[in-house]
Amino acid sequence: MRDFSVRPEIRDFSPYTPGLTIERIKELYGLDTVIKLASNENPLGVSPVVRKVLAQHAARVFRYPENHSPRLVEAIARAVGVPSECVVAGNGSDEIIDMLFRIRAVPGKSNVICYEHSFSMYRMCAKLSGVEYREVPRGAAFELPLDAMAEAADENTIMVFVTSPDNPTGQAASAEDLSVLAGVLPPDCLLVVDEAYIDFVWPPESYTPVQAFDRFENLVVLRTFSKAYGLAGLRVGYGLMPAQVAAHMKNSRIPFTVNLLAEEAALAALDDDTFYNETLATVMRGREFFLNELPRIGCRVWPSQANFVMFEPPMPARQVFESLLERGFIVRPLASFGLGEYIRVNMGTDAENRAFFAALAEVLDG
Numbered sequence: 001m002r003d004f005s006v007r008p009e010i011r012d013f014s015p016y017t018p019g020l021t022i023e024r025i026k027e028l029y030g031l032d033t034v035i036k037l038a039s040n041e042n043p044l045g046v047s048p049v050v051r052k053v054l055a056q057h058a059a060r061v062f063r064y065p066e067n068h069s070p071r072l073v074e075a076i077a078r079a080v081g082v083p084s085e086c087v088v089a090g091n092g093s094d095e096i097i098d099m100l101f102r103i104r105a106v107p108g109k110s111n112v113i114c115y116e117h118s119f120s121m122y123r124m125c126a127k128l129s130g131v132e133y134r135e136v137p138r139g140a141a142f143e144l145p146l147d148a149m150a151e152a153a154d155e156n157t158i159m160v161f162v163t164s165p166d167n168p169t170g171q172a173a174s175a176e177d178l179s180v181l182a183g184v185l186p187p188d189c190l191l192v193v194d195e196a197y198i199d200f201v202w203p204p205e206s207y208t209p210v211q212a213f214d215r216f217e218n219l220v221v222l223r224t225f226s227k228a229y230g231l232a233g234l235r236v237g238y239g240l241m242p243a244q245v246a247a248h249m250k251n252s253r254i255p256f257t258v259n260l261l262a263e264e265a266a267l268a269a270l271d272d273d274t275f276y277n278e279t280l281a282t283v284m285r286g287r288e289f290f291l292n293e294l295p296r297i298g299c300r301v302w303p304s305q306a307n308f309v310m311f312e313p314p315m316p317a318r319q320v321f322e323s324l325l326e327r328g329f330i331v332r333p334l335a336s337f338g339l340g341e342y343i344r345v346n347m348g349t350d351a352e353n354r355a356f357f358a359a360l361a362e363v364l365d366g
């Protein structure tokens, strides 16, 4: 067999590890019902409004969508209060991360700053673009090390990534601290705040820098329809960024990456306050429940501003993960984040949350 050449950094890639699928676990363990609390998806599933819209637009999918999703971009700009020239819609916010690297990387010269135990996409994209990945350590309580990130940046730093609320620790940076960080970064460096879970913080004005978007010159904010809006499988997210960066991104990208159904669904989801508010209420209720109940059965749990919590069980996390799988519950072991002793679990419906606790208590008892 031939061995085709690839760049050296591609040869030793560690692939992205997604959560396990329900179908796979049913098959493996011979189970009828499996509850997945592993990928931070929406506890209420798909909004009925979105379902209807998808059915209505199914007959149009032989057409190409509009390039750059201008209707969605306008709707997002209106909803979040930023100029539409600053909005780029993408095939999930993952596409925006990828494009940021593509348009800014100088292979062999540029670097980016992230912190330990962060979302693997930043490292993956850095590697793929030949960009040095600098990782700043975190303290014992997993504080977001914003000061250390600023110190690690130099004239070749193109981006600093902060996930807020953070995946998987659930911590959020304050809008104030993010604003300070933006102000001290080198002139060619963007502050990228990944707000995949921003919908779940309370109160929002204490956390998101978007409310003062016009005061920043170097801020990029990433958001997604995958979590609070329940559209993970359709792949749609967006970035808010300086107009000049957005223009370069649009000029250089592959066309039509947001498909026609995804755009219609996202437009409908943005207007669907009922589903959105019910999602938030369900998540907040579940989060209270998890934060209260986990310590009662001997687990150490970290405070969370997201739709998941991270906890340390009183026995090996891998064993807890396997035993939960046998009982039909998929959670996320965090070894791939460099946190082998911890588990991340997202909030499901009230009934799923109760069932999960009964199963976990049984596992820890056994």
Ligand SMILES: *Cc1c(COP(=O)(O)O)cnc(C)c1O
Residues within 6 Å of the ligand: 040, 091, 092, 093, 094, 095, 119, 163, 167, 194, 196, 223, 224, 225, 226, 227, 232, 235, 236, 237
């Ligand atoms: C889920 C998630 C995203 C969203 O990814 P999409 O590509 O929009 O589905 C982005 N960043 C983090 C940290 C996430 O956990």
